Amino acid sequence: MSVWDDLVGQDRVVEQLTAAAQAARAAVAAGRGAAPGPGGNASLMTHAWLFTGPPGAGQSTAARAFAAALQCTSPDVELGGVPGCGFCDGCHTVLSGSHADVKFVRSDGLSIGVGDMRDLVLRASSYPTGGRWSVILVDAAHRLTEAAANALLKGVEEPSPRTVWLLCAPSVQDVLPTIRSRCRLLVLRTPAAEAVADMLVRRDGVEPETARLAALAGQGDVERSRRLAVDEQSRARRLDVLRIPLEVADIGGCLAAAQRLVDTAKADAEALAETQDAKETDDLRAAYGAAEGSRAPRGMAGAVKELEKRQKSRATRTRRETLGVALLDLLGFYRDVLAVQLGSTGALANEDQRPALAKVAAAGSPENTLRRIEAVLACREALDRNVDPLLAVEAMTVALRAG
Ligand SMILES: [Zn+2]
Numbered sequence: 001m002s003v004w005d006d007l008v009g010q011d012r013v014v015e016q017l018t019a020a021a022q023a024a025r026a027a028v029a030a031g032r033g034a035a036p037g038p039g040g041n042a043s044l045m046t047h048a049w050l051f052t053g054p055p056g057a058g059q060s061t062a063a064r065a066f067a068a069a070l071q072c073t074s075p076d077v078e079l080g081g082v083p084g085c086g087f088c089d090g091c092h093t094v095l096s097g098s099h100a101d102v103k104f105v106r107s108d109g110l111s112i113g114v115g116d117m118r119d120l121v122l123r124a125s126s127y128p129t130g131g132r133w134s135v136i137l138v139d140a141a142h143r144l145t146e147a148a149a150n151a152l153l154k155g156v157e158e159p160s161p162r163t164v165w166l167l168c169a170p171s172v173q174d175v176l177p178t179i180r181s182r183c184r185l186l187v188l189r190t191p192a193a194e195a196v197a198d199m200l201v202r203r204d205g206v207e208p209e210t211a212r213l214a215a216l217a218g219q220g221d222v223e224r225s226r227r228l229a230v231d232e233q234s235r236a237r238r239l240d241v242l243r244i245p246l247e248v249a250d251i252g253g254c255l256a257a258a259q260r261l262v263d264t265a266k267a268d269a270e271a272l273a274e275t276q277d278a279k280e281t282d283d284l285r286a287a288y289g290a291a292e293g294s295r296a297p298r299g300m301a302g303a304v305k306e307l308e309k310r311q312k313s314r315a316t317r318t319r320r321e322t323l324g325v326a327l328l329d330l331l332g333f334y335r336d337v338l339a340v341q342l343g344s345t346g347a348l349a350n351e352d353q354r355p356a357l358a359k360v361a362a363a364g365s366p367e368n369t370l371r372r373i374e375a376v377l378a379c380r381e382a383l384d385r386n387v388d389p390l391l392a393v394e395a396m397t398v399a400l401r402a403g
Contacts, residue, residue: 003068003084003091006061008199008222009191013062016186020045021069021083028132033161046184047159050141050175051168053188056221059168060139062188067102067135067166068094090130101128102135114147121155124163134163141167142174149176156182190220193347200229213352219332224325237264241329242353245337245360245372245400254397262390265322269315277311320383323393327383331376337361338369375399 004014024045027033034047049066051059068091069084077083085091093099103120120136128134136155138144144152156165156179167183169175175183196215199222200206206214206229217238218225227234241261247253284307288300332349339348340361350357361369379396383389 002082002086003065003072003095005086006199006203007058007065009195010058010062010188013186013188017062017066017069018082018084021066021072024070024133025077025083034133034159034164045164047161047163048156048165048183049167049186050172050180050183051166051186051188052171052174054190054220055170056218056223056225057188057190058222059188060137061222062186063137063139063166063168064095064104067099067137067164070133070135070164071099071102071130090132094135099130101130101133102137105136105138114145114151117144117148117151117155121151124155124165125160127160128162132162134160135166136163137166137168139168141179142169149179153179191222193220196220196222196225200226204230206230216347216349216351217329217332219328219349237326238329240264241326242333242350242356244330244397245333246356248397248400251398251401254401255394258390258394258397261323261326261393264326265319265389268322269318272318273311273315280307280311319389323383323389324380327376327380331373333357333360334369334373334376337364338366338373341366341369372400 004018007014024034027045034045049063051063053059065084068086071090071094072083072085072088073090074081074083074085074088076085086095090099094102097104103123105116105120124134124136126134138152141149141152152165152167153176155163159165165183167175167179172180172185193212193215196218197208197211200211200214201208204226210229214225214229217228224234228238244257244261247257281304284303285300288297288303333353336348336350336353336357337360339346340357341364348354348357375396378399379392382392382395
């Protein structure tokens with residue numbers, strides 16, 4: 001076992017990070033800090049890292065494992081062992097999110113405000129309590145507000161010797177050029193389906209055939225594969241989406257399918273809001289010391305308004321993400337249809353859908369299929385441009401129609 005166990009098919013990245021963690025260890029032993037700037041000797045420790053790669057490849061998993069390796073306290077390491085044992089107190093507290101010198105900035109909720117980022121930058125400049133490294137992991141660095149990104153830039157520009165910034169984003173283009181030019185870049189690759197299936201069997205105890213199908217259907221997204229393997233609702237959702245190519249025979253079917261997709265996405269956003277919004281508002285009131293029914297303390301009204309604004313944008317994002325997953329499933333389906341039409345013999349993303357794929361493949365030509373793939377991609381672009389979701393999805397399902 002080691003801190004890298006949850007990372008799938010990223011041997012090269014693990015090698016690079018292990019070398020850096022060893023260099024970091026040597027630097028601490030010699031009383032030195034990290035070498036600033038991205039360039040120079042690849043085996044040296046550096047103070048800012050940017051983890052990129054296709055969705056679900058494991059950017060934040062890699063960053064978290066690296067943070068653990070930096071804080072590993074295993075006595076074996078002193079004897080020349082590799083940092084990141086996964087057992088010791090250092091590794092364990094980082095992985096469970098409770099290490100005093102590792103701060104996580106998570107993307108599960110709202111975009112990170114400038115105030116939070118300034119606090120972080122300030123905190124980051126203090127010496128690590130454990131005497132090793134002060135690590136700040138920013139998941140989804142592309143979701144920072146512009147002001148927050150500028151505050152982050154300040155931290156990355158003027159690093160303290162023992163501060164390490166770990167930023168995660170889909171691609172380098174998603175991060176301010178001024179920030180990325182100061183980071184060492186790590187690019188994760190799409191993991192092979194076999195590697196993902198192995199991990200589902202080994203780590204999650206999934207039955208091998210279920211793991212194989214889920215790994216293929218996840219199309220390289222490890223977390224999505226895991227959900228498909230263990231979560232009934234995710235499986236049902238996918239099957240629901242994959243019915244669409246057979247339902248779009250007439251305009252009525254197209255419009256109904258579009259409505260269903262959009263309604264599902266809306267329900268997801270509402271379910272998330274139900275579990276999170278009220279608690280966040282309560283927490284905020286508590287932070288201001290507002291008692292039930294008493295007069296609101298100064299500044300609270302503005303903070304509540306700001307919170308509500310961010311909650312609203314999170315709901316929009318959740319809706320878009322659910323639709324995004326559905327579009328990826330559809331895209332995978334039509335790519336498989338094309339593969340069948342072209343006589344490919346390789347494994348398909350939707351191995352469990354062979355009969356439906358054969359039916360759609362037989363009813364059209366490769367040109368039809370390419371046109372449909374373009375319709376799905378066009379829908380994705382429209383959603384990125386904030387086109388009304390129902391309009392965008394209807395335009396797609398109508399374009400998916402036969403003929
Ligand atoms: Zn350890």
